[in-house]
Amino acid sequence: MKKLLNTVCAAALLALSLGAAQAQTYPSKPVKIVVPFGPGGFTDVVARILGVKLSESLGQPVVIENRPGAGSMIGTDQVAKSAPDGHTLLIVSSTHVISPWIYKSVPYDPIKAFVPVTKLVDSPYVLLTNPKVPAKNVQEFIALAKAQPDAIHYASSGNGSAQHLIGGLFASMTKTQLKHVPYRSSNLAATDLVAGVVESSFAGVPNALAQVPNGRLNALAVTSAKRIPQLPNVPTMQEAGVAGFDATIWLALLAPAGTPASIVNRLNSDVAKIMNTPETQKAMFDAGVEVSLSTPAAMSQLMVSEMDKWGKVVKEAGIKLE
Incomplete structure (x- = not known):
C-alpha cells in the first residue's frame, strides 16, 4: 500500500513539474x-x-x-x-x-x-431588412410574413449558425414562415441583403453598423433584452411587441x-x-x-x-x- 501511495505521489509531482515546465517555456x-x-x-x-x-x-x-x-x-x-x-x-x-x-x-x-x-x-443580433421591404417596424414585418408565407427570405452565415437559430426562434415565437438562406459567411449574407437578393437577416452588430447609418439597410430591432448604445434608436424585440424575446450570443x-x-x-x-x-x-x-x-x-x-x-x-x- 505504501509503495502504491509513493508511486501515486511521484506521478502527481511529475505532472505538476511537467506542467510548470511547459508554462515557463510556453509559447x-x-x-x-x-x-x-x-x-x-x-x-x-x-x-x-x-x-x-x-x-x-x-x-x-x-x-x-x-x-x-x-x-x-x-x-x-x-x-x-x-x-x-x-x-x-x-x-x-x-x-x-x-x-x-x-x-x-x-x-x-x-x-x-x-x-x-x-x-x-x-x-445581440439585429433584424435588418432591405429598404425595398415595405415593413418599417417589427409588427409590419410580422404582418407581411404572415400574409406571404415563405416569401420573405432571411440570410445567415450558414446552417446551424447563430443567425439561423435566432431566425428560427423569431419565426417560432411570431408564428410566421420565413425562408432560410444559408451563406458561407455573414459578410456574404450581408452583401446579398444590401443587393436585395434576400429581404432580411438577423445580423451581427458590426454588419448593422456598416450598413444602417448610410441607409443601405433598415434596423427593425435588436435581439437583446436592452437597447444597445451603438444603435440607441433601435428598439428591442420586446419593445417591438415580441414578448419574452431575448437572444444574446x-x-x-x-x-x-x-x-x-x-x-x-x-x-x-x-x-x-x-x-x-x-x-x-x-x-x-x-x-x-x-x-x-x-x-x-x-x-x-x-x-x-x-x-x-x-x-x-x-x-x-x-x-x-x-
Missing part, C-alpha cells in the same frame, strides 16, 4: 487561433482585435485562421484533434453548444473535447482538452489584461460587442447551462439538420 512557437466562421463576421473581428494584442503579450506571432463550414464544425473539429499544448486555440460562439441539438452527427463532444480559457464578449476562447492548467491560466490572465485596457474596450465597442470575461470554471458551467437552454429553443423551433 515556444506561433499560436494559431481558429475561427470556425468566414472572415468579416463579429467572431472574426473579435479574434483579430485580440490576436494583435495577444501576440505582444505572448511574445510570439498569433495567426488567425478562418475555417468555416458545417455550422462551425469543420474548424472546431480541427482544434479538437490538435495537440493540447496551447499553440492551437479556438474562438466559438453560442452555436458551439447548440450543434448537438440540430445535427444528426457531431464529430466531437462540445464540452469534453475542450477546456475553456475564458468568455470574451456578449453581443457569447464568444469564448477554448483550448483542446488536456491542455495543462498552467497554460490555460496563463492565457486567461493575459486575455483579461488585454480585454480590460481602454484601447481594447473601445475597439470592442466599435465592433458592436461588450467585453464579458470569466474564469475557466465559470465558462465551463455557462457552456453546460447554455447547452440545456438552447436545446429547449431548438426543440420548440423545430430546427433540425442532417
Whole structure:
C-alpha cells in the first residue's frame, strides 16, 4: 500500500513539474487561433482585435485562421484533434453548444473535447431588412410574413449558425414562415441583403453598423433584452411587441482538452489584461460587442447551462439538420 501511495505521489509531482515546465517555456512557437466562421463576421473581428494584442503579450506571432463550414464544425473539429499544448486555440460562439441539438452527427463532444480559457464578449443580433421591404417596424414585418408565407427570405452565415437559430426562434415565437438562406459567411449574407437578393437577416452588430447609418439597410430591432448604445434608436424585440424575446450570443476562447492548467491560466490572465485596457474596450465597442470575461470554471458551467437552454429553443423551433 505504501509503495502504491509513493508511486501515486511521484506521478502527481511529475505532472505538476511537467506542467510548470511547459508554462515557463510556453509559447515556444506561433499560436494559431481558429475561427470556425468566414472572415468579416463579429467572431472574426473579435479574434483579430485580440490576436494583435495577444501576440505582444505572448511574445510570439498569433495567426488567425478562418475555417468555416458545417455550422462551425469543420474548424472546431480541427482544434479538437490538435495537440493540447496551447499553440492551437479556438474562438466559438453560442452555436458551439447548440450543434448537438440540430445535427444528426457531431464529430466531437462540445464540452469534453475542450477546456475553456475564458468568455470574451456578449453581443445581440439585429433584424435588418432591405429598404425595398415595405415593413418599417417589427409588427409590419410580422404582418407581411404572415400574409406571404415563405416569401420573405432571411440570410445567415450558414446552417446551424447563430443567425439561423435566432431566425428560427423569431419565426417560432411570431408564428410566421420565413425562408432560410444559408451563406458561407455573414459578410456574404450581408452583401446579398444590401443587393436585395434576400429581404432580411438577423445580423451581427458590426454588419448593422456598416450598413444602417448610410441607409443601405433598415434596423427593425435588436435581439437583446436592452437597447444597445451603438444603435440607441433601435428598439428591442420586446419593445417591438415580441414578448419574452431575448437572444444574446457569447464568444469564448477554448483550448483542446488536456491542455495543462498552467497554460490555460496563463492565457486567461493575459486575455483579461488585454480585454480590460481602454484601447481594447473601445475597439470592442466599435465592433458592436461588450467585453464579458470569466474564469475557466465559470465558462465551463455557462457552456453546460447554455447547452440545456438552447436545446429547449431548438426543440420548440423545430430546427433540425442532417
